[in-house]
Amino acid sequence: MMGGCYHCGEPLPAKGHYSLIIDGQERAMCCPACVAVSETILGAGLDDYYRLRDQQASRPNDGAEDFLQYDSPxxxxxxxxxxxxxxxxxxxxGDMHCAACAxxxxxxxxxxxxxxxxxxxxxxxxATVEWDPATVKLSAVxxxxxxxxxxxxxxxxxGHLEQMREQQRGLLRRLGLAGVAMMQLMMVAVALYAGDFQGIDDDTRSLLRWFSLALATPVIAYSSQxxxxxxxxxxxxxxxxxxxxxxxALIAAYLASLQATVRGEGHVYFDTVSMFCFFLLLSRFIQNNLQLRREQTMRPLLPMTARKLLADGSNxxxxxxxxxxxxxxxxxxxEVVPVDATIIAGSSSVEDSAFTGEFMPKRKAVxxxxxxxSHNIDGSLYLRVGAEVGQSRLSQIDQLLDSARLNRPPIAELADRLxxxxxxxxxxxxxxxxxxxxVHPGHSAFLTALAVLVVSCPCALSLATPSSYxxxxSALRRRGALVANAAVLENLEHISHVIFDKTGTLTEGRPRLMAIERDSEIEEARLLGIASALELESSHPIAQAxxxxxxxxxxxTPMTLHASNLELRAGEGVEGDVDGQRYRIGSRxxxxPDATEADDGNMTVYLVRDGVLLARFVLQDSLREEAKQAVSALQSRGIRSLLLSGDDSDQVAWLAGQLHFDEYRAACSAADKLARIRELQAQGATVMMVGDGVNDAPVIAAANVSIAMAAASDLTRSCADVALLSNRLSLIETVFEKAVQMRRVLRQNIxxxxxxxxxxxPAAAMGLVPPWLAALGMSASSLVVVLNALRLDRREQRAAHQAEVRKLEEAGV
Structure with missing residues (x-):
């Protein structure tokens, strides 16, 4: 039905433009109600409705009932x-453009x-709204x-990106009208001003004024809305x-000019009206365009559909x-991977810089x-879906980012009030x-008042803080550090102490058996079989070795044996029976209890039978490549470093010496770590915690600033202020550097x-700034603030662009 609403078939309105992307095409709608209903249909996965229907739907009523659909759970x-x-x-x-709107x-x-x-x-x-379903309905919101x-x-x-694009299209239409009118009105204004000095007959002056009125009226009626x-x-x-x-300013200039035109006396300012509107719309258009570009590059857009494999092998x-x-x-x-999934067939290079900040593709296999x-580069992948779309890692990152942006620092609240x-x-x-x-002749009182109204820019002050944050x-997100609390960027300046966990943070968290020292005649394969059987039920990282x-x-190569009557002793080891004999494996x-060992920097696991030592297993957990650099960088900032580990092995002391920690403690429980943090805070210290385990979650929550490693538990990551998307410890220094840059840019903006x-x-009040220059200055002041803030993200955007070029080259495009 050409020219009608795609949803209900009603005629399209002469004014207003409503549309929705359906089946990859922009479909015109007659009203917001039809758009809302169509979005619900698509959001529920009922895309086939529009292909299978044999007639258009009824047009929904305008008003509050349009939103009743959202009351359905x-x-x-x-x-x-x-x-x-x-x-x-x-x-x-939609249609928000300044702090007053929020x-x-x-x-x-x-x-x-x-x-x-x-x-x-x-x-x-x-907007994030928390509401009580027993008191209010979502449709009312x-x-x-x-x-x-x-x-x-x-x-x-x-949907948000499409909404922003539609706003841009609307702004572009208004901007185009204002621009065309401004050019015409400026030519007419030249003739009128020249006539004031060289003479012009009354009929010609009246004709030009009425013509200017005709051009300026659409600018006021449409572009200025x-x-x-x-x-x-x-x-x-x-x-x-x-x-x-x-x-x-716009209304005053227009009405004064209208009065002068009707009466045939006085000055007209129609060119000023059009210039006001054009420059202000241009500023808003550029700001929105910058925001749109940033949103488009902030996250990879997922495809709308996926090929599902059917039982007969077809798609x-x-x-x-x-x-x-x-x-x-x-x-x-x-193609882009649409959901979190596991590879069941095929192999390919996969680029997942959106999560790790590393742009080089990695080989992925079954x-x-x-x-x-993630982007699939060079091979077909057959995947098994692991989670719903809304529960993907990308969705969780988006939620954390949204939470960070909604946290308004005190300085932003102050700027809005001011x-x-x-x-x-x-x-x-x-x-x-x-x-x-x-009262004092010298400058036009009317034009000076207009210039004062327009030249000021409270928006520049309101934008200074949020644009910088x-x-x-955004820049840290591209580098692989996800900030969940924006205030952390301000708090990092005051950090005096940093506490590290050991296993999984400074080390890889995957201990590896290096050697076996036998103290009995039992063969190595059997000793390994006994150890493997005893540790089978334990989830401790050492047991996994x-x-x-x-x-x-x-x-x-261990012997295959089976253990029974297992008893796990938290933080100590395991006791159990193998072939009718009682064994213990674990710490010294x-x-x-009475033995002593030299400090060799390794983890040693002991195996005994009835109190007699059978073997010592020497394990080693590899130090992360950037651990020494990360600790040294923090110390160079005057921050004291502490190592608090739940491990009671000698490796804690050895590691503390290798990395030159100011203080270390072994065999620390979560309560011990928490007590040490509170002790430091009571002394006036500002503490940052870096950890990854479930037991680190309460410590992470208690610290003034907290960072969770990529391999951290979900609980730990949810409590942290910053979640690293890869295990590169150099990202900690990156966070500090970006926080310093942010504070510098923020001060510049303010x-x-x-x-x-x-x-x-004051210059405008003194009559030194003409109205057109006032409008230009006001627009430029906001743009300067936004563009200066975007410098924080420019380097990362360039890196992302270069990575995209590499992907296209590798794909043969």
Whole structure:
């Protein structure tokens, strides 16, 4: 049905543009209600509905009932999570452009019964709402945002990008109209100004003014609407944002010019109106475009469909939402892996820089895991789905990033509050300037008041902090460090002590059997068989060194034996029966309490039978390549280093000596580590903890700043402020360096915002800044802040681009 709504078939409106990407094509819709219904259909995996239907659907009603679909648990669970009886939903908000927009939404929803918390991320256009289903319905939340004049829909990265693209298209249309009108009006203005000096007949002057009015009216009626809507929202909520003085200037200039045109006397400022609007829209368009580009490069976009392998060996295209754990799919060379999965057939080079920050592809074969968002380079991979799309590692990273961006540092809150008062001050200055120049001839009172209204830029002050933090978080994400708490970038400056765990943090966490020292006549294969049987049930990293496959990798061949009556002693060892005899394997203290050993830097595991030593197994856990460099770099910053390990082997002392730790303690329980942190904090220290084990989780949570290794447990990573996406310890120094750069850029941005407003406002009030230059300066001030912040991410963007070029070259493109 050409020219009609793709969903319901109704005629498309003459004004307004609504659309949705369906089957890879942009489909026109007649209203937001049809868009919302279509998104729900697609989000539920019912893509075939539009291919199989034999008639268009009924048009949904406008109003609050449009959002009733989101009250269904089957729908809102797709973009919400439950915790302690409350639901947390992520919503995509359209048409936000300044801190006042975020403030308005937060305060309006904060007044609703049942909404426990609301946090708005201006940079991403996202709101996170925590609500009580027993008190409020989610449709009411949607409706409250919609009635404020903002577009709202369930959050998804792909949907958010499409929403940003649509906003850009709308801005481009408004910008184009304002630009064309500005060029025409400037030519007419030249004629009018020349006529004022050289003479012009009244009919010609009147004709040119009416022509200018005709050109300027669409600029006010269409191109300027974003400013008017923003100002109206601010006034209704008693919040003064930058749109208020801008709207006052546009309306005042237009009405004054309209009056002069109708009366045939006085000056007209239609060219000023068009220039105001054009420069301000251009600034907003550039800022949005920069944000769109950053969002597109922040995460790999997943495909919408995947090839599912059927029982007869054929492939069937399915929506990602229709895939379930256990399904088998195929990914061809050059494609993006759609879900977290395990390789069941095939091998290929896989590039997963989105997770590790390392751009060189790695070879993956049967049994290896590949993550959603990774790029398959040169071979076909047959995969078994391991988790739903919403539970992928990429989704978890996105959630942590979103949480980091929603954490607003105190300086950002202060800047937002100041910007509201600053706008009020600007209005006062504009009125004062108008009054002064009305009494004292010398400059046009009206034009001076307009310049004061437009030249000020509270947005530059509001953008200074969030743009700097967002760019730093984005840069660290590309390097392989995921910041879950933005405030950590500020807190790192005050770190005085750093505490490291040993196993899995400074070492690889995979002890390897190096040698066997026999103290009996029992053959080596049997000793290994006894040890392997006793350690079979233990999950301790040292016990894993006696697994048959690990022993084979180390060049040993154990005898096959079986153990019974096993008793695991936490942190000490294992006791059990093998062939009717009682054995113990574990630490020296557990097996031979009275024995002494020299410190050789290795882990020694003892095997005894009835108190008699049978053998010593010498293990070694390889030190991570960058461990010494990481500890040394922190010490060079004046930070004291501590090693607190649960291991009671001599390797703790040896490792502390090798890495020159200021302090070390062995055989530390989680409670011991926690007590040491609190002791340091009581002395005024600011402590950073680096760890990976489950037992490190409470210590990670207690530290002022915490970093979890890539191999850390889920609990530990969820408690940490920074989660490393690879086990490169050099990333710790990278985090410190980026935090220093961020603070420097932040100070530059705040200094620039204060300097600009502190000089531009008095200059405009003195009549030294014409209105067109005021609009240009105001636009430029915001752009300077944003572009300066993006310097933090420029190097990583270049590296990502170069990696993309390498991928294309390797794929033969």
């Amino acid at each position: 089957a729908v809102f669970q797709q973009f919400s999570s439950s915790r302690n009886g409350l639901w947390q939903s992520q919503l995509s908000i 403030w308005l939404i937060e305060h309006r929803l904060g007044m609703m019964d049942g909404v426990r918390s609301i946090r708005v991320n201006l940079q991403r256009g996202m 949607f409706d409250a945002i919609y009635r404020l004049g903002y577009g709202v829909q369930p959050w998804s990265a792909e 974003p400013f008017f809507k923003g100002a109206w929202r601010g006034l209704r909520s008693r919040r003064l944002g930058m749109d208020v003085p801008v709207s006052l 069937q295209w399915l929506a990602l939402s229709a895939l379930e754990p256990g399904d088998e799919i195929v990914v061809q060379p050059g 049994g290896d895991m590949v993550l959603a968002g 910007s509201g008062y600053f706008t009020l001050f600007v209005l006062f200055c504009s009125g004062a300037a108008f009054f002064f120049w009305s 967002a760019a730093a978080i 006696f697994a048959r496959d690990r022993l084979a990798d180390a060049g040993f 203290r557990f097996c031979l 200094f620039w915002a204060l300097l600009y407003n502190g000089t531009a406002l």
